[in-house]
Amino acid sequence: MKFSQWVGFVILAFCIYLLWKIRELLLLLFTAAIIANFLNHGVQLLQRMGMKRGYAVLSSILLLLAILSAFFWLIIPPFAEQLPELFKLVALGIDQLIISTKDFISRLDPKLIDALPTNQEIIEPLQPLLKKIAGQGLLVFYATLGIPLTLLLLFALTFMLLANPSAYRQGFIRLFPSFYRPKINHILKECDRSLQGVLTSILFQMVMISLLSFIGLSILSMPLTLAQAMLAGILTFIPNIGPVLSLIPPVTIALLENSWKSVTVFILYIIFYIVIQMIENKLLTPLVIKNRKSILPALTLLSQVFFASFFGVLGFFLALPLALVSQVWLKEVLVKDILDRWKVHNS
Known part of the structure; x- marks a missing residue:
């Protein structure tokens, strides 16, 4: 390698190391950029209606x-x-579910009971991982100014990015060589389209599942309907795993009353998700999220594990936006500009 290439390699390695050291702040900036990007579409809508940008x-x-x-x-x-009462009822419901499962298995074959793992055997291997994820998630807030001031910083960054997004966009593009800047501009547009579709879809699903959960659980006279509906909506933000986790509180709490009600709640939530998907595909997708890009479920799950291991709880919740942005960058830079142009020269 030439001396200039060695210098470039050293600078690149130092930049990667520096980015790794400030990854918590970068994640905070990414979160602010996502919120600002979503709000900016509302601002652009108001501008198309004739309102000046400052007022919008x-x-x-x-x-x-x-x-x-x-x-x-x-x-x-x-x-x-x-x-707090919801957590207590969920714990009691899970215990009841374990007892019912063991009774059912004992009726089939009593010897299978001894082969089943205990609660302690299931929880112990997961405790180090959960502590690590939780600790890294809190580190994003504690590593800077503490939770209140970090949230204030997040809102400040969001509003600054929203006030003049083109200036920050152009500043980011200028970090790259001049010949590659049009490509970076194209990548940012693709990221914007992907995030717009995904965030609109997720927000719609969160609102709908919260509303339908509250109505359905209220009709069934379930306790703590507001807490269960809100928790279901929050968990819906997590792809794949979220809908499954949202089923646990209502099903286990319903099991404390009687088994038929837990089955009813389970079927009810399945119907909720089917109805939401139908409404989204028939109405929302053609009108609002035409440019929505999707990721294969297996890759989504792997991205959740990957980003949670590096960024903790916040990385777990932001896994889908991070995966979408990473997918666009890998496709445009690695695949199209490097791998697709890689030709084998015969000697």
Whole structure:
């Protein structure tokens, strides 16, 4: 290698090391960019309606603050009040489910009971992993200014990016060589399209599953309906695993009352997800999220494990946006610009 190539390699290695050391701050910036990107589509809609950008940005910020204020004022207090009781009921329901399962297996073959692992044997191998993920998730907040100030920093970054996104976009593009800047601009547009479709779809699913859960559980006279509905909506943000986890609280709590109600709740949630998918495919996708890109379920699951191992809880929740952005960059840079142009020269 030439001296200039060695210098470039050393600089590249140092940049990678530096990015790794500040990965928590980069994840915070990525989160702010996602929120700003989503809000910017609302701002652009207001601009198309004739509103100036400054007023459109101010209107979007005020609307967001009003929604957050109403959410924390009206929903969070009863949700926080019901959440501890919800965890207790879920734990009791899981114990009841284990007892019912063992009774059923003992009727089939009593010898199978001895072969089943105990609760301790199941939980022990998972404890180190869960502690690691939880600790790294909190590190994102504690490593900077603490949770309150870090959240304030997140909102400040979001509003700054929203106020003048083109300036930050152009600044990022200029970090690359001039001949590659049009390509970077194209990649950013592809990332924007992918995130718009996915975030719209996820937000729609979260609102719908929360609303349908509250209505369905209220009709069945289930306890803690608000907490269960809110938790189901929050878990829906997590692809693949989230819908499965959202079934656990209502099914296990219903099992404490009687078995038929738990089966009814299970079937009800399956119907909810089917109805939501039908509405999304028939109405939302053609109108709003035409450019939605998807990731294979297996790759989504692997990305959740990968990003959770590096970034903890926050990485787990942001796995899908991170995977989508990574997919676009790998496709455009690695596949199209390197692998597709890699030709074998015969000597």
